[in-house]
Amino acid sequence: MLKKNFRMILDFEKPIVELEKKIAEMEEYARETGMDLTEDIARLTKKVETLRKDVYSKLTPWQRVQLARHPDRPYTLDYIQRMAGDFIELHGDRYFADDPAVVAGIARIEEFRVVIIGQQKGRDVKENLYRNFGMSNPEGYRKALRVMKMGAKFRMPVISLIDTPGAYPGVGAEERGQAEAIARNLLEMSHLPVPIVIAIIGEGASGGALGIGVGDVILMMENCWYSVISPEGCAAILWRDNAKAPQAAEAMKLTAPDLLEMGIIDRIVPEPPGGAHWDYDQAAATLKTFILEELRRLVTIPPQELIEKRVEKFARMGYWKE
Amino acid sequence: MDWFKRKKGISGNERKSIPDGLWVKCNKCNEIIYRRELQKRMFVCPKCNYHFRVTSKEFIQYYFDEGSFREFNQNIRSVDPLKFKDSKKYTDKLKEAQKKTGLNEAVVTGDATIHGQPVVTAVMDFFFIGGSMGSVVGEKISRAIDRALEKRVPLIIVATSGGARMMEGALSLMQMAKTSAKLARLSDAGIPYIAVLTDPTTGGTTASFAMLGDIHIAEPGALIGFAGQRVIKQTIGQDLPEGFQTAEFLLEHGFVDLIVARQEMRATLARILRILWPINGENGKSREKLETAGAAANPEVHSDNSSPPGTGRQTAG
Ligand SMILES: [Zn+2]
DSSP: OOOTTOOOOOGGGHHHHHHHHHHHHHHHHHHHHOOOOHHHHHHHHHHHHHHHHHHHHTOOHHHHHHHHTOTTSOOHHHHHHHHOEEEEEEOOOSSSOOOTTEEEEEEEETTEEEEEEEEOOOSSHHHHHHHGGGOOOHHHHHHHHHHHHHHHHTTOOEEEEEEESOSOOOHHHHHTTHHHHHHHHHHHHHTOSSOEEEEEEEEEEHHHHHTTOOSSEEEEETTOEEESSOHHHHIIIIISOGGGHHHHHHHHTOSHHHHHHTTSOSEEEOOOTTOGGGOHHHHHHHHHHHHHHHHHHHTTSOHHHHHHHHHHHHHTOOOEEO | OOGGGGGGGHHHHHTTSOOOSSEEEOTTTOOEEEHHHHHHTTTBOTTTOOBOOOOHHHHHHHHSOTTOOEEESTTOEEOOTTOOBSSSBHHHHHHHHHHHHSOSSSEEEEEEEETTEEEEEEEEOTTTGGGOBOHHHHHHHHHHHHHHHHHTOOEEEEEEESSBOGGGHHHHHHHHHHHHHHHHHHHHTTOOEEEEEEEEEOHHHHTTGGGOOSEEEEOTTOBBOSSOHHHHHHHHTSOOOTTTTBHHHHHHHTSOSEEOOHHHHHHHHHHHHHHHSOTTOSTTOOHHHHHHHHHHHOTTTTOOTTSOTTSHHHHOO
C-alpha cells in the first residue's frame, strides 16, 4: 500500500503513516526473531483501516485542496502512461512556441483513437521550472486547440485532463493574448464536432483550468478542487489575509460533492484509500473505466446533437431568480 | 491565475467614478473641469482625452440612438447559491450595490438602434460590484445572444468588468463557458458581434466574450487584460512596462482592431454595421436576399450544422 520513496506526509495523514510504520516494524521483528505476532499485526492492521476510513470520510475542503496539490499526486503523464497505449506527444502551437505546461498528443485507449490534452506539473524543482508549475502560457491553450481540431478532423474524441494552479500571469503571456487564447478555446471547444471528456485530476484553478475544460462530460476525481480562484487568492481579496485560505476553501464550495450538487460536474471518480498518490495504478484504472464508459455512450450521439447538448449543458449553469 | 486580485484595487478604482460636485479634477492630468462641460463632452477630459469611467446608463446614451434602447430581462436577480459570507454577506453586498446603482445587476440588456440599424446589446456596469460576472450577468448576456440569433440582428456587448464574481465560486467561472458557447452559435449563424472594451475589462470577462468579437473596439486608455497587475508584478518580480495592458498595448499586440474615442463610437459602430450587416441590403437587394447570395457564394460563412467534422465548423468563430 505504502508507496516507496514518498516525500511528503500531510498533517492529517501522519497518524496513519505512523501506524503503518509500526506494523512494518513488527513484521520485520517477527521475521527476525521468529516470534508469532500475527494477532497483534492483524489488530493493528484493522485499526489502521478504521483510522483511514475515519480520516478520509470527513476531510475538510482545505484538506482536499492539500491532497489535490500533493507533490506525490499522479500528474497528467502518469495517467496517460497507465491509461493509453502508443501515446505520441505532439509539440507547438504553430504560431510561437511549444508550451511544456501543456501536454498534447494522440493515442489509443482500448477501441478508441483519441486526442489527449492535459496540464502537466513537474515533480521536482528542475522539472517544475521546465513545466512552469503547470501554469500555461497562451501557446499551451493554442497547442491544445490545434491538436483538438486535428482530432476533430480525423473523428477522434478528445480527453482533457485538468491540473493547474492557474494560467501564467506574466508580461509575455499578456502580450501574446492569454485572455484571447482561453476565450478562443471556450468557444471552439463548445462546437467541436467530436466527443470531449473532461477530467479534473488535481487542481482546477479558474480560467486557466476552464481553458481546456469545456466538454460533454465533466469528471472530477474525489480529492480535487475546482473554482474561480485559489483559496489563498480569495482569502487575500475578501478577507485581506492569505492565512484565511482554509475559511475561503470552506466558503467557496470547491470540492467534488459541492460541484456535483451545483451541476458543474457530472460524476465523481473515486480515488484509492488515502488519495490517488497512494496507488497510481488503481487511480488510473478507475479513471480509465469512467472515461471509457462515457466515450462508449458519447460516440453514438450524432455530432450536431452532441454540440447542441454541450451548449445547453453550460447554458443551464447558474442560479438566479426572476 | 488569481485574476480577481485585481478586485483589491476596486475600492481605489471606484474612486475613479464620476465625482460629485460642480468641479471635477481629471484623474490623468489633474485639470479642474467644470462638471457641465465634462458632461457635454461625454466625460472625456478636454485637455488630455482621459475617458472617465461612466455607468451603463451613460454608455447607452452615448452609443445608441436617442430613446431607442428598450431593456429586456430587467428583473433577473442574483441569489446566493453558496450562502457566501466573508466580512459581509453576499446578499448584503448585492443589496448595497442595487441601492447604490439603481440597477438589479452588473449588466443591462436590451434592443436598440445605431443610426437606425437595429442591434441587441448588453452593457455592463462597473459600479455594480466591479462589473463582476456571476450567474445573472452570464444568463442575461446569454439571453441577449439568443435574442440576436433569433432576430438575426448584430450583437454589441459593452464590456467593463473586474472579472468573475468570487462570491459565486465555480458558478461564476462557468459563466465564461456559457457565454462563449452561446457566441459559438451566433458565430455559426453568421451574425456579427462587436465587442466594445472600456476601462477596465479584465479577468474572466476578457478571457471569454470580450475577446470573441468579430471586431474589437476599445476606448482610448482603457485597461484591458487577463491577470491583475499586482499578481504579475509579484510573479515576475519586476516593474511592468509603460502602458502595459492599455487599449494601445492591445492594439500594438494585435488583440484590438480599433481604438475609438467615446464621441466617435456611435458613428464608427454605424459605419461598421452598414458594411457587415446592411439593413436595406445592397443594390436594391433585401437583407434576406443578400444573405442567401452570400451563403451560396461562400458556404463556409453560414456553415451548415450537419457538415462533417473538420470542415465548415473549424473555420467558424
Ligand atoms: Zn485630463
